[in-house]
Amino acid sequence: MKNFKFVRSIITPLDKINVDTDQIVPKQFLKLVTKTGFGKYLFYNWRFNLHGDKKPNFVLNKSLYRNSKILVSRDNFGCGSSREHAVWAIIDYGFEVVIATSFADIFYDNCFQNGLLPIQLNGEIINKLMKFESYVKVNLPQQIIEFGSERVKFVIDVEKKQNLMSGLDNIAFTMKYEDKISEYENISNVPSIL
Amino acid sequence: MPKTLYEKIFDSHIIATRNQSHLLYVDRHFLHEVTSPQAFDGLRLNKRQVRRPDLTIATVDHNIPTTDRSLPMVDKVSSIQINTLENNCKYFGIKLFGMNSPDQGIVHVIGPQLGITLPGTTIVCGDSHTSTHGAFGTLAFGIGTSEVEHVLATQTIWMQKSKSFKITISGKQKPAITAKDIILFIIRSIGTSGGAGTVVEYSGDVVINFSMAQRMTMCNMSIEAGARAGIVAPDQKTFDYLRDKKYIPHNYDALIDYWKSYLYSDPNAKFDKKIDIEISNISPQVSWGTNPSMVSDINSKIPFPEQYSESDHNRLEVENALKYMGLKPGTPINEITIDRVFIGSCTNSRLEDLIEVSKIVKGRKVFPTVKAIIVPGSQLVKKQAETLGLHKIFKDANFEWRESGCSMCLGMNNDFLLPGERCASTSNRNFEGRQGVGGRTHLVSPIMAAAAALKGHLVDVRELM
Numbered sequence: 012m013k014n015f016k017f018v019r020s021i022i023t024p025l026d027k028i029n030v031d032t033d034q035i036v037p038k039q040f041l042k043l044v045t046k047t048g049f050g051k052y053l054f055y056n057w058r059f060n061l062h063g064d065k066k067p068n069f070v071l072n073k074s075l076y077r078n079s080k081i082l083v084s085r086d087n088f089g090c091g092s093s094r095e096h097a098v099w100a101i102i103d104y105g106f107e108v109v110i111a112t113s114f115a116d117i118f119y120d121n122c123f124q125n126g127l128l129p130i131q132l133n134g135e136i137i138n139k140l141m142k143f144e145s146y147v148k149v150n151l152p153q154q155i156i157e158f159g160s161e162r163v164k165f166v167i168d169v170e171k172k173q174n175l176m177s178g179l180d181n182i183a184f185t186m187k188y189e190d191k192i193s194e195y196e197n198i199s200n201v202p203s204i205l
Numbered sequence: 206m207p208k209t210l211y212e213k214i215f216d217s218h219i220i221a222t223r224n225q226s227h228l229l230y231v232d233r234h235f236l237h238e239v240t241s242p243q244a245f246d247g248l249r250l251n252k253r254q255v256r257r258p259d260l261t262i263a264t265v266d267h268n269i270p271t272t273d274r275s276l277p278m279v280d281k282v283s284s285i286q287i288n289t290l291e292n293n294c295k296y297f298g299i300k301l302f303g304m305n306s307p308d309q310g311i312v313h314v315i316g317p318q319l320g321i322t323l324p325g326t327t328i329v330c331g332d333s334h335t336s337t338h339g340a341f342g343t344l345a346f347g348i349g350t351s352e353v354e355h356v357l358a359t360q361t362i363w364m365q366k367s368k369s370f371k372i373t374i375s376g377k378q379k380p381a382i383t384a385k386d387i388i389l390f391i392i393r394s395i396g397t398s399g400g401a402g403t404v405v406e407y408s409g410d411v412v413i414n415f416s417m418a419q420r421m422t423m424c425n426m427s428i429e430a431g432a433r434a435g436i437v438a439p440d441q442k443t444f445d446y447l448r449d450k451k452y453i454p455h456n457y458d459a460l461i462d463y464w465k466s467y468l469y470s471d472p473n474a475k476f477d478k479k480i481d482i483e484i485s486n487i488s489p490q491v492s493w494g495t496n497p498s499m500v501s502d503i504n505s506k507i508p509f510p511e512q513y514s515e516s517d518h519n520r521l522e523v524e525n526a527l528k529y530m531g532l533k534p535g536t537p538i539n540e541i542t543i544d545r546v547f548i549g550s551c552t553n554s555r556l557e558d559l560i561e562v563s564k565i566v567k568g569r570k571v572f573p574t575v576k577a578i579i580v581p582g583s584q585l586v587k588k589q590a591e592t593l594g595l596h597k598i599f600k601d602a603n604f605e606w607r608e609s610g611c612s613m614c615l616g617m618n619n620d621f622l623l624p625g626e627r628c629a630s631t632s633n634r635n636f637e638g639r640q641g642v643g644g645r646t647h648l649v650s651p652i653m654a655a656a657a658a659l660k661g662h663l664v665d666v667r668e669l670m
Binding site for chain 2: 038116168169
């Protein structure tokens with residue numbers, strides 16, 4: 012996982028509420044046993060018709076947004092299934108930041124495991140962002156988004172921020188707690204399954 | 206200080222705390238073929254072991270065929286995923302209930318039915334419907350694949366404490382009104398993000414009177430309201446249900462004493478959010494849109510988008526949903542004809558669901574233009590149903606009687622809708638394309654699905670009772 016600090020890009024406006032993980036990566040593409048290669052399936056049923064041709068009106072198919080690294084959407088983004096494939100697809104496609112009014116819990120957690128920065132902002136700011144057609148700067152160390160004359164602070168948990176910035180291996184970090192985990196196991200009265 | 210049931214279970218599993226994050230011990234970890242391969246790969250890449258294979262089980266459910274299992278699998282890609290899980294379980298020493306095991310089934314059906322799900326424990330699984338196990342007074346929630354890898358390696362997970370949300374359900378549960386109707390009614394009332402950031406505790410007379418199967422259906426769909434988990438305080442019904450199960454611990458009675466003394470929300474416990482739901486006058490519920498809050502009474506009409514506020518994008522979402530669903534505002538819901546019926550999924554595929562369906566179906570026939578399948582939640586459910594002769598009733602009525610699996614809930618195997626096909630389904634999600642690209646899903650209870658199969662259109666099951 013790379014170290015996340017700054018992103019500068021135009022935004023891709025996905026002006027919808029309740030974007031669920033079945034739309035982000037449809038189930039017919041969950042059969043891979045790797046973490047890469049999901050980008051071509053991102054929003055597949057919205058991007059392509061039944062014959063596999065691009066739907067010209069869908070925002071990701073507009074050439075203007077081809078190199079965008081910031082996806083902007085609305086309430087309850089990432090609801091539904093826990094599939095981490097949704098986050099893998101967003102990253103593999105080239106996005107590094109998702110901005111929304113709110114996120115579903117599991118999706119939000121999955122973002123941080125993969126170096127994708129989810130930013131929650133209020134509806135008023137999102138309305139402005141949706142219409143903003145020039146470069147947006149995301150500064151994670153200072154927790155600031157800049158666009159035009161706007162300078163907006165965003166909130167992020169201190170642990171999660173550090174993990175993103177250091178690209179830390181979570182498992183190696185937790186393994187430092189080995190003594191405490193063993194200690195817990197010794198006093199726990201939960202029996203083995205078999 | 207008084208605590209909620211959720212806080213009690215959460216707090217008793219804390220190993221360490223850093224800022225707002227707690228390292229929680231995981232008592233049981235369930236795996237399936239779709240969300241685990243990348244996690245096992247990660248372990249191998251870093252030369253790590255599974256810390257507690259004895260607290261971990263696996264099954265195949267998401268993409269296995271529900272047709273004759275003695276035949277070779279047609280879908281080679283699914284086959285690779287299934288073989289990958291078999292190899293991973295062998296390599297890391299994990300118990301697998303594989304395709305030919307008598308204990309195979311949907312992971313959220315077999316956990317309780319084998320007595321692996323226990324009150325007061327923490328359970329995680331790479332599947333959002335892990336919330337189902339909350340019916341047993343368990344803190345159970347879905348996780349992503351990276352977290353699956355983390356739990357395999359450390360038997361722990363970093364979590365922030367969720368807010369607590371108490372939903373009290375009261376009133377008289379009338380015939381034909383099932384737990385499915387009640388949870389759909391709740392999601393319709395609070396919305397798909399109404400439970401976001403919370404763990405819901407379901408309480409009240411209605412929940413106390415629920416069977417374990419009904420409690421599971423309710424907790425299962427907590428995630429559809431955006432909640433991370435749903436939970437019901439365990440009681441004698443819970444303990445009796447688990448008693449004779451295959452993997453129940455030897456010291457079960459001692460555990461019950463402990464659970465009784467501890468597993469309930471203290472009388473003065475503070476919840477962050479509370480609502481009361483009265484169900485005496487609700488009708489069977491049907492979804493008409495593309496998320497599980499777009500739900501109405503069976504005897505009502507498809508709503509007009511103008512009824513929804515314009516400002517928060519709701520109106521636009523309803524317009525898009527009706528377009529996708531091919532429905533006109535003002536159409537009576539009970540006049541909507543259907544092509545397919547699916548009775549199954551981790552929401553509604555338990556023996557009790559099938560018994561209720563059989564009462565509606567007995568002596569009747571599936572409407573000639575409808576293709577209807579019944580997919581039991583596990584091989585054990587299938588066997589029990591066949592012992593009762595239910596399969597004969599279903600087959601006589603022209604329902605297809607299948608092998609267990611997730612099947613047409615998400616259509617990863619060969620059970621899926623074709624573009625434009627309309628289905629009455631007992632599953633949990635009606636998202637665009639969920640049951641097949643271009644497929645149209647109406648979420649209903651098992652008996653409502655059965656009634657729709659017989660009549661060829663959505664219908665109030667009470668007309669057949």
